[in-house]
Amino acid sequence: MKIPSLLLRFPHCCFSRRTYFPNFHFTSRVDFLCIESLTPAQHYQTKWISSSNGLRRELRQQVAPDQQVEELSDREQRLVDRLYSGLIQGHRACLAESITLVESTQSRKKKIAQVLLQKVLSYHREQEKLNQGKPLAFRVGLSGPPGAGKSTFIECFGKMLTERKYKVSVLAVDPSSSTSGGSLLGDKTRMTELSRDMNAYIRPSPTRGTLGGVTRTTNEAILLCEGGGYNVVLVETVGVGQSEFAVADMVDMFILLLPPAGGDELQGIKRGIIEMADLVAINKADGDLVVPARRIQAEYVSAMKLLRKRSKVWRPKVMRISAKTGEGISDMWDKMTEFHDLTLTSGELIAKRRKQQKVWMWNLIQENMLEHFRSHLAVKDKIPLLEEKVLHGVLSPGLAADLLLKAFKDSV
Numbered sequence: 001m002k003i004p005s006l007l008l009r010f011p012h013c014c015f016s017r018r019t020y021f022p023n024f025h026f027t028s029r030v031d032f033l034c035i036e037s038l039t040p041a042q043h044y045q046t047k048w049i050s051s052s053n054g055l056r057r058e059l060r061q062q063v064a065p066d067q068q069v070e071e072l073s074d075r076e077q078r079l080v081d082r083l084y085s086g087l088i089q090g091h092r093a094c095l096a097e098s099i100t101l102v103e104s105t106q107s108r109k110k111k112i113a114q115v116l117l118q119k120v121l122s123y124h125r126e127q128e129k130l131n132q133g134k135p136l137a138f139r140v141g142l143s144g145p146p147g148a149g150k151s152t153f154i155e156c157f158g159k160m161l162t163e164r165k166y167k168v169s170v171l172a173v174d175p176s177s178s179t180s181g182g183s184l185l186g187d188k189t190r191m192t193e194l195s196r197d198m199n200a201y202i203r204p205s206p207t208r209g210t211l212g213g214v215t216r217t218t219n220e221a222i223l224l225c226e227g228g229g230y231n232v233v234l235v236e237t238v239g240v241g242q243s244e245f246a247v248a249d250m251v252d253m254f255i256l257l258l259p260p261a262g263g264d265e266l267q268g269i270k271r272g273i274i275e276m277a278d279l280v281a282i283n284k285a286d287g288d289l290v291v292p293a294r295r296i297q298a299e300y301v302s303a304m305k306l307l308r309k310r311s312k313v314w315r316p317k318v319m320r321i322s323a324k325t326g327e328g329i330s331d332m333w334d335k336m337t338e339f340h341d342l343t344l345t346s347g348e349l350i351a352k353r354r355k356q357q358k359v360w361m362w363n364l365i366q367e368n369m370l371e372h373f374r375s376h377l378a379v380k381d382k383i384p385l386l387e388e389k390v391l392h393g394v395l396s397p398g399l400a401a402d403l404l405l406k407a408f409k410d411s412v
């Protein structure tokens with residue numbers, strides 16, 4: 001006799017047998033029950049098979065990518081459609097609302113955001129195909145210590161670009177906003193002229209306190225800006241933490257803006273970040289500061305010669321500019337477009353973007369896995385005790401880690 005099977009799909013990561021099973025009455029005719037559970041967080045399916053021994057988890061398999069997006073209610077779908085059509089028509093309010101959606105920590109909103117992003121991504125693919133594979137926007141990262149002149153520079157640079165008919169968006173990654181509630185980069189008094197320009201869009205990007213937070217919300221905001229027709233996306237971060245490394249990993253070109261000062265004044269700048277720079281701009285090269293700016297430029301030129309070459313077609317440049325007078329800004333844009341064209345024709349730009357996508361995915365997995373691990377019932381209560389034992393030298397860190405990992409593995 002053919003065994004009848006019943007296939008159900010639950011949008012749950014895991015479910016308890018007690019919750020769902022009382023509703024099913026097995027008769028002699030239905031002696032095989034298969035429940036498929038779709039786990040949105042981990043994107044794999046689990047089959048639960050009922051047999052005479054009770055419920056048994058049978059198999060876990062990868063779900064095809066197009067099956068991963070959750071089904072939305074009609075209301076939610078209407079929201080996605082409205083935001084999507086407004087976004088690609090270039091409405092700033094829809095872009096702002098879409099970014100707010102991807103920044104949301106609420107699980108339902110996160111799901112709606114993922115559906116929207118999938119739509120925007122497929123729009124990207126179509127547009128890039130029409131554009132012969134050329135990316136929709138030039139992604140530029142800008143970092144520098146407080147007071148280097150970042151906002152003055154963005155105001156001047158952004159205005160120059162909008163006058164040249166570019167659409168510019170500025171995402172200010174602010175590592176201070178999640179910890180202090182304050183805002184280094186997001187305050188509204190910055191870039192007043194540019195923020196009134198209809199071809200510019202400025203947005204502080206909160207970090208949610210983790211590097212993964214920077215990566216996720218900012219990366220997704222970049223995609224949305226590009227979908228909104230912004231062809232230069234500038235990601236600004238203050239160069240005193242870790243966020244600039246995350247930003248360097250999500251842009252095509254990374255620029256370091258420095259004041260004409262050395263030594264103590266630049267203590268906050270991490271050495272490693274200089275190695276990430278494709279262009280170093282020494283700002284404030286005007287008035288009395290021209291001479292120190294020249295000296296600092298020479299110092300950086302010789303220091304950067306010693307750095308490992310990261311590109312076959314580009315050597316990092318050191319330039320002098322003045323965001324206040326505008327001097328050097330146009331030359332700087334020429335150098336930036338040269339970088340863009342060279343890396344695009346050599347294939348480096350596309351290869352870099354692909355690599356960044358992978359890094360982005362693994363960063364998110366790492367962050368989510370750790371969170372999942374720490375809050376898992378099987379290990380949550382054991383952590384403080386084991387940490388205490390490690391602190392007092394009673395247990396080695398390796399053994400404590402093994403014990404926690406074993407408790408976790410045994411429970412899944």
Ligand SMILES: Nc1nc2c(ncn2[C@@H]2O[C@H](COP(=O)(O)OP(=O)(O)OP(=O)(O)O)[C@@H](O)[C@H]2O)c(=O)[nH]1
Pocket residue numbers: 144145146147148149150151152153184185238283284285286289321322323324325
């Ligand atoms: N002389 C001169 N001063 C400048 C120039 N660019 C900026 N400044 C001045 O430097 C100071 C800091 O400039 P901001 O643009 O606020 O610097 P920032 O890097 O955005 O600073 P934070 O907002 O603290 O991160 C201001 O007083 C500016 O007027 C420049 O090209 N030349």
